[in-house]
Amino acid sequence: MFKLELDRVTKRYPARGMHRGSILSVDQVSLQIHQNQSIALVGESGSGKTTIARLVTRLERPSSGLIRVNQQRLEDHSGLPRLVQMIFQDPFSSLNPHYPIGYSLERPAELLHRISRREAAARAAEALTLVGLTPAENYLDKHAHQLSGGQRQRVNIARALVARPQLIVADEPTSMLDVSVGLGILNLLLDLKERSEISYLFITHNLAAARYVSERIVVLYRGIVVEDGPSFDVINHPLHPYTQLLVESTPDAHKALPRITVPDAQEMVGASDAGCPFRARCPHRRAQCEEPVALQQREKREVRCVLYDH
Amino acid sequence: MPTPCLRVVGLSVDYPGSAGKVYHAVQNVSFTVHHGEIFGIAGESGCGKSSLAHAIVRLLKPSATVASGHVYLDDLDLMTLNEAMMRSVRWEKVAIVPQSAMNNLSPVLRIGAQIVDAIVAHESTSRNRALDRARELLRRVGLAPELVASYPHQLSGGMRQRAVIAMALALNPQLLVMDEPTTALDVVVQAGIMHQIKQVQREFGFSVLVITHDLPLLMQVADRVGIMYAGSFVEIVPSPVMLEHPRHPYSRALMQAFPPLLGPSRRAPSIEGTPPDLSIALKGCSFAARCPEAVAMCGVKAPVAMSPGQDQLVVCHRWEEPSRV
Numbered sequence: 001m002f003k004l005e006l007d008r009v010t011k012r013y014p015a016r017g018m019h020r021g022s023i024l025s026v027d028q029v030s031l032q033i034h035q036n037q038s039i040a041l042v043g044e045s046g047s048g049k050t051t052i053a054r055l056v057t058r059l060e061r062p063s064s065g066l067i068r069v070n071q072q073r074l075e076d077h078s079g080l081p082r083l084v085q086m087i088f089q090d091p092f093s094s095l096n097p098h099y100p101i102g103y104s105l106e107r108p109a110e111l112l113h114r115i116s117r118r119e120a121a122a123r124a125a126e127a128l129t130l131v132g133l134t135p136a137e138n139y140l141d142k143h144a145h146q147l148s149g150g151q152r153q154r155v156n157i158a159r160a161l162v163a164r165p166q167l168i169v170a171d172e173p174t175s176m177l178d179v180s181v182g183l184g185i186l187n188l189l190l191d192l193k194e195r196s197e198i199s200y201l202f203i204t205h206n207l208a209a210a211r212y213v214s215e216r217i218v219v220l221y222r223g224i225v226v227e228d229g230p231s232f233d234v235i236n237h238p239l240h241p242y243t244q245l246l247v248e249s250t251p252d253a254h255k256a257l258p259r260i261t262v263p264d265a266q267e268m269v270g271a272s273d274a275g276c277p278f279r280a281r282c283p284h285r286r287a288q289c290e291e292p293v294a295l296q297q298r299e300k301r302e303v304r305c306v307l308y309d310h
Numbered sequence: 311m312p313t314p315c316l317r318v319v320g321l322s323v324d325y326p327g328s329a330g331k332v333y334h335a336v337q338n339v340s341f342t343v344h345h346g347e348i349f350g351i352a353g354e355s356g357c358g359k360s361s362l363a364h365a366i367v368r369l370l371k372p373s374a375t376v377a378s379g380h381v382y383l384d385d386l387d388l389m390t391l392n393e394a395m396m397r398s399v400r401w402e403k404v405a406i407v408p409q410s411a412m413n414n415l416s417p418v419l420r421i422g423a424q425i426v427d428a429i430v431a432h433e434s435t436s437r438n439r440a441l442d443r444a445r446e447l448l449r450r451v452g453l454a455p456e457l458v459a460s461y462p463h464q465l466s467g468g469m470r471q472r473a474v475i476a477m478a479l480a481l482n483p484q485l486l487v488m489d490e491p492t493t494a495l496d497v498v499v500q501a502g503i504m505h506q507i508k509q510v511q512r513e514f515g516f517s518v519l520v521i522t523h524d525l526p527l528l529m530q531v532a533d534r535v536g537i538m539y540a541g542s543f544v545e546i547v548p549s550p551v552m553l554e555h556p557r558h559p560y561s562r563a564l565m566q567a568f569p570p571l572l573g574p575s576r577r578a579p580s581i582e583g584t585p586p587d588l589s590i591a592l593k594g595c596s597f598a599a600r601c602p603e604a605v606a607m608c609g610v611k612a613p614v615a616m617s618p619g620q621d622q623l624v625v626c627h628r629w630e631e632p633s634r635v
Contacts, residue, residue, distance in 0.1 A: 178523070183569075
């Protein structure tokens, strides 16, 4: 059974420009992804979502903490690309413009699974069919520039699939696409999950899309997990004040425009201090918020807020 | 009937393509925006919504041409004005907040100076008095008046966006045009700004033409929404009517393309196919090829615009039939 675990993973980047020290992008994040599970990471820009995606795919190494995949340390894992694949946000820059689509799909299959060119070609055609680009022969010889954004994102998904991964990390896969096209991509991801044992780490700023694709939602704020629970519960009964604000602010044609009075977040500068990172904007702020708060267990959920610190 | 704030009549915008092709980005569009109304336009990339907005304020790219039509602001036909007259109308009567405007502030001037520049270009007033007004404008959009002394880089994205909205309101325009005003911002900041715009609009009574691809947001903000597809409106109705009873199949499909936040979670069908090539004249309905409810007539005969109610529009052969979806 596939399992990926993050155990108190922290990532710091050196600060650039006028700032000294380092920027804490991900702060002691722990989470688990099981086989055939879809987990959504939700948060605003700078909350550390993409950094977690890059840590899980080993594009970055953690500053501290441990990532394990199937009980093995991620950094020692020799076959990681056969287990974990990524779909990037920008379908216009994530395919090599020089090569035909067929090459972009066959090469990873050949290299990762040491199969013949003929077998790789068959696998590429199969993957294109799976993502709805049919008949596959019509696409194998095309170049990226001959495809629409939605088609390119389907090719990216096909490229991930030829590796036969257990986990696909999808970093805002629809944010650069039109809504109707984006919905087609989300439906494709759901179809693949129903037909196989694949798991997703789905990264989005859109709470409604998170619920659509994932059973579990993890809410990040400035690099820390503030809430984690089943999607339905997190959206219908948000516990953390930030999650409450996020739910209230998410556009919903059935609701009146909310009256949002919290101040805007200021740009993140330097490492954060020990207290709750949301306290400057929080309507429930109190003295204890200046101190670090532990994640509290509440049935199937976790929340990091002094309101629930009993 | 009182004179509407904005009346667009038969407006068409063309762009030249390669090999002598002409792309008809906006096709014979007519609609009105009443005084004190927030009118929203939704549609997907390439439907012509931005071209329509820019044609109204006459800020299209030089390659584009207004092939036909009139734009009346009260009784003034903007299409007949010379460039000097248009310059005085812009900002004073109609102001635009273009897409990603928050990144268009000058990095080397203080926020206050940039607002003052706009005011003194149009009015004979002193810079000091204009600066007082800039402070008041910032307060109006929910920013601290002291921020007149700040440079853009000292403000967050949301604060800069509020500042450009304050700038657009500097000369009390009767119409504010906003093209994707909150698209690059996170949802909490977006909701705050939208609420503020609505509050200021209710207080001062100007009209707003707001464009976004985010239909749920638009329905929260706008009194009336127009859905654009392939260069034209397919439906215009008050937001509550759109929510309860969208008549055009594309309106329904677009509404469904946004998964709901609350309520039961179920699969929504995506819209298959792609929009038509706007350089080719179509015989039938522009949506017919992708429409799940199309009948034979839809492919051969263009539907006529019908008005199911006052200030409403629907362009579909089957608009009177109850939805089969």
